Amino acid sequence: MAFTGELEHLHIIDIIQLLNTSRKSGTLTLKGQRGESRIIFSNGYIVSASHLNNKVRIGTVLVKMNLLSLEDLRLALDIQNNAGKNRKPLISTLLDMNKLGRDSAAKGLRKLIEITLVELVGWSSGTFTLDTEAIPVSPECRYFADTMDQEISLDAQMLLMDALRVFDERKRDLGSREADTPDEEFYEDLIPSEFPFHPTPEHLMPDSGRTAVLTADDLGLGELEQLERKIPEFMPVAEIFDPSAIHRQKIQETLSGFPEQEQEAFVAFLNKSTKSRGSLEVPQKHERQTKGIILFSGDELLRHSVMTICKDEGVLVFTTESDEEVDLLIDQCLKVKALTCLVFDVPAAGGEALIPERFQGLRRRLTGKYPQVTTVQMAPKKDYGFSLLSYREGVSAVFPRSSSEDSRETYIEDMINLLGTFKTYIHDLFLQHEVSFPNAADLQLVKLKDAIAAMKDLSEPSAVALALLQHLAGICSRCITFFVSGNELAGEKAIGVYAEKSEGPTSVTRLKVSLAEPSVFLKTVEETHCFYGESHDRLLIQLFEAIGEPLIPSVMLLPVSIRGKTAILAYGDFGMEEPPALNKDYIEVLAQAAGLAVENALYRKHAAQHPEA
Numbered sequence: 001m002a003f004t005g006e007l008e009h010l011h012i013i014d015i016i017q018l019l020n021t022s023r024k025s026g027t028l029t030l031k032g033q034r035g036e037s038r039i040i041f042s043n044g045y046i047v048s049a050s051h052l053n054n055k056v057r058i059g060t061v062l063v064k065m066n067l068l069s070l071e072d073l074r075l076a077l078d079i080q081n082n083a084g085k086n087r088k089p090l091i092s093t094l095l096d097m098n099k100l101g102r103d104s105a106a107k108g109l110r111k112l113i114e115i116t117l118v119e120l121v122g123w124s125s126g127t128f129t130l131d132t133e134a135i136p137v138s139p140e141c142r143y144f145a146d147t148m149d150q151e152i153s154l155d156a157q158m159l160l161m162d163a164l165r166v167f168d169e170r171k172r173d174l175g176s177r178e179a180d181t182p183d184e185e186f187y188e189d190l191i192p193s194e195f196p197f198h199p200t201p202e203h204l205m206p207d208s209g210r211t212a213v214l215t216a217d218d219l220g221l222g223e224l225e226q227l228e229r230k231i232p233e234f235m236p237v238a239e240i241f242d243p244s245a246i247h248r249q250k251i252q253e254t255l256s257g258f259p260e261q262e263q264e265a266f267v268a269f270l271n272k273s274t275k276s277r278g279s280l281e282v283p284q285k286h287e288r289q290t291k292g293i294i295l296f297s298g299d300e301l302l303r304h305s306v307m308t309i310c311k312d313e314g315v316l317v318f319t320t321e322s323d324e325e326v327d328l329l330i331d332q333c334l335k336v337k338a339l340t341c342l343v344f345d346v347p348a349a350g351g352e353a354l355i356p357e358r359f360q361g362l363r364r365r366l367t368g369k370y371p372q373v374t375t376v377q378m379a380p381k382k383d384y385g386f387s388l389l390s391y392r393e394g395v396s397a398v399f400p401r402s403s404s405e406d407s408r409e410t411y412i413e414d415m416i417n418l419l420g421t422f423k424t425y426i427h428d429l430f431l432q433h434e435v436s437f438p439n440a441a442d443l444q445l446v447k448l449k450d451a452i453a454a455m456k457d458l459s460e461p462s463a464v465a466l467a468l469l470q471h472l473a474g475i476c477s478r479c480i481t482f483f484v485s486g487n488e489l490a491g492e493k494a495i496g497v498y499a500e501k502s503e504g505p506t507s508v509t510r511l512k513v514s515l516a517e518p519s520v521f522l523k524t525v526e527e528t529h530c531f532y533g534e535s536h537d538r539l540l541i542q543l544f545e546a547i548g549e550p551l552i553p554s555v556m557l558l559p560v561s562i563r564g565k566t567a568i569l570a571y572g573d574f575g576m577e578e579p580p581a582l583n584k585d586y587i588e589v590l591a592q593a594a595g596l597a598v599e600n601a602l603y604r605k606h607a608a609q610h611p612e613a
Contacts, residue, residue: 004247007032007126012117013160015128019310020044020156024130024493027056032126037116046156048109049116055188059209061112064187064536066553067104068094075099110154110162117163118170157316158332161290162578165337169582175260186534243426244473247308254301255412262412269416273309273423289596290338291430294329297345297378304417306343309423323362330370335578339430342366343376346401347386374429381407381414382599397425451590455597459604462492464597465568466505466561473501475582476556477546477575480508484525484566489513496575497547511546513539524557525566530587531557543571554579558591562599570594 012030020030023044030037035052059077062068076093083093091109094100141270150438229377251263291314295306298321307317316338318329326342333340347359367375378401387398399422402414451471458464465481472479478496482489491511499506515522520537524530534554543549550573560568570591575578 007123007128008246009163012120012128013164014155014311016117016160019130019315023029027129027131029129029131030120030123030126031129032123034119037120039113039116041156044112044156046154046159047101049113050311051112051116052119056112056115057189058108058112060189061115061187062094062104062108063101065108065111066536066541066549067108068100072097072306073433079537106154106488110159113154113159114163114166117159117167118226121160121163121167150301157318161292161316161338164290175297204538247271247304249557250301250304252398254304258412266412266416269419270308272307273311273419291340292333292338293317293341293343293426294333295319295343295345296326297343299319299345300416301379302345305419306422309325310426313423313427315426315428323358327369330366335371336373340370341370341374341376341426341429342370344378346378346403363395364393378426446542448586448590448593452593455594456600459601461567461598461601463562464594464601465570467494467597468558468568468570468590468594469495469505472556472570472572475575475580476572477501478550479570479572480511480547482511482513482569482571484515484569487514487516489521489525489569511543513543515569518611520557521569524559525569528559528564528566530559530584530591531555532582532584532587550574551576552579556582556587556595560591560594561597562595564600567592567598 007030015028018024019041025042025044026040028039028041030039037047037052038050040048059068059073060613063070063073072094075096076090076099079097080087080090088096091100091105095102095105143361143612197450244267247267251266251270255263255266259418293306293310293315295303295317297319299305302531307319310317318333320326320329330340330342344359344363363377366373377387377395377398379387379398380389381402383401384459387400387592399418401418402411407414451467454471455464455467458467465483469479469481473495476496480493480497481492483492484490489512491508494508494511495501495504495505497506497508513521515525517539519539520531520535521539532555534552536553540553540555544553552574554574556570556572556574558570559566560570
């Protein structure tokens with residue numbers, strides 16, 4: 001069944017969260033003035049996407065990210081086109097050829113989806129269509145959503161969080177500097193005409209008794225670009241995602257033994273906390289720091305209720321009952337600089353990790369490992385000892401929670417009071433953090449002032465270079481200073497490259513980078529303008545071979561110039577971490593300050609040697 005609505009009534013952010021929360025499968029098609037794009041869901045996870053620029057394909061993304069060679073891509077496409085009835089999606093073909101690992105496939109898919117979402121979150125008008133039954137790949141064959149068995153699936157909310165971060169960075173940078181080459185241009189198809197798409201006829205499809213598989217490339221996305229262009233009839237948004245129906249179904253499943261009148265009271269409460277605010281509030285909602293809650297619970301009713309009430313506060317909610325998965329969720333939230341709150345359900349309320357004997361050790365470990373994360377505890381209503389112990393172990397707040405077995409007569413009323421109070425607490429908690437702590441831009445300004453103050457009175461150019469290196473180490477995982485020497489860059493000092501960052505600067509005099517041919521290094525040196533972003537420059541790849549490839553090829557190059565000529569080039573990357581939000585103006589000012597400090601150092605040195613002058 002297909003439903004269609006308008007984005008001005010239900011924004012793409014709300015749609016993705018609803019599909020993730022309700023664990024739906026199908027094709028979400030979005031159409032606007034700039035074109036058409038699709039996102040493929042399976043059980044709430046994103047397994048594929050097609051960018052509105054039909055030249056942006058997964059194969060090119062993999063090649064540009066250095067995860068696949070162009071030769072292997074050509075070979076895989078050739079195998080696809082000659083496979084007949086045994087034709088597989090591109091990533092499946094590459095996996096079978098042992099030319100691509102699953103981690104690399106997931107990394108490429110993640111980048112493709114990010115590019116797609118960054119474009120879509122800025123849309124304020126257009127239409128969306130959700131086909132929950134089938135994914136039409138061509139007129140001759142269809143992949144059905146209820147039989148999808150994807151090889152790679154990615155968490156929709158994590159992808160959305162990353163896309164919002166990139167969207168906000170670009171929006172901030174738009175008015176302050178010339179925009180970099182858009183991702184959609186960088187990742188345009190390398191070989192657009194050599195391997196045209198040939199749809200697989202129905203009689204060449206696998207036997208009907210075999211499961212049709214939608215993998216991470218249908219995912220190759222040659223097929224997805226042939227999706228039918230038909231739009232079903234418009235239906236009211238309420239008929240597509242009816243909050244009351246969703247709440248009522250969940251409550252009937254979890255509170256089946258309670259009177260219908262009490263169930264409806266709970267539905268009414270959740271309805272009040274469900275507001276589709278649409279696209280008009282999206283820019284304001286995401287200019288502030290991202291907020292996330294990680295709910296550690298196996299209770300389906302609590303999970304659904306917390307997701308509902310926090311959506312109205314613009315808070316992303318992740319739920320788990322795995323003590324292994326919770327670390328991954330916290331790390332992801334911290335990587336995107338989200339204000340994070342960890343909420344523990346009552347011990348033994350659900351999940352093996354909440355068995356009392358195991359729970360206390362888990363909570364101690366997490367509060368000790370992540371002191372920057374606010375921890376909240378749900379406690380048995382009359383267990384005062386447990387509540388007091390929670391406070392002693394560093395929990396910020398304890399909420400008494402009733403049990404449906406022990407307090408059946410007042411359980412629903414108690415839950416409504418608990419959720420209402422919890423919502424108020426979360427609102428005040430995140431508001432306090434936003435007011436009390438400086439935002440990222442303010443922190444960068446403070447660091448910039450400190451760096452300039454540290455460099456301005458240094459008496460040797462080498463000391464300025466070292467101070468710059470140490471400051472960059474506070475931003476980057478790895479950094480290097482090079483001196484410009486003729487037609488090459490000569491390595492001088494590095495932090496975090498061949499030794500742990502804690503060991504401080506180490507010598508890297510064997511590192512050399514040629515300036516004899518066009519490259520991102522030569523351009524930066526000649527134009528004396530900083531570079532910050534992803535690059536797949538050949539000489540940069542050679543440098544990665546010498547120092548190890550970072551998780552994402554996003555690098556920083558700071559030219560320190562003296563009298564208009566670059567003398568020192570500072571390099572930084574982020575190792576195995578995600579690149580942070582950083583305004584390019586920040587590093588431009590830092591590089592200029594370092595140049596002035598070097599000039600002052602040379603002037604003072606000359607004055608000391610020639611006092612008569």
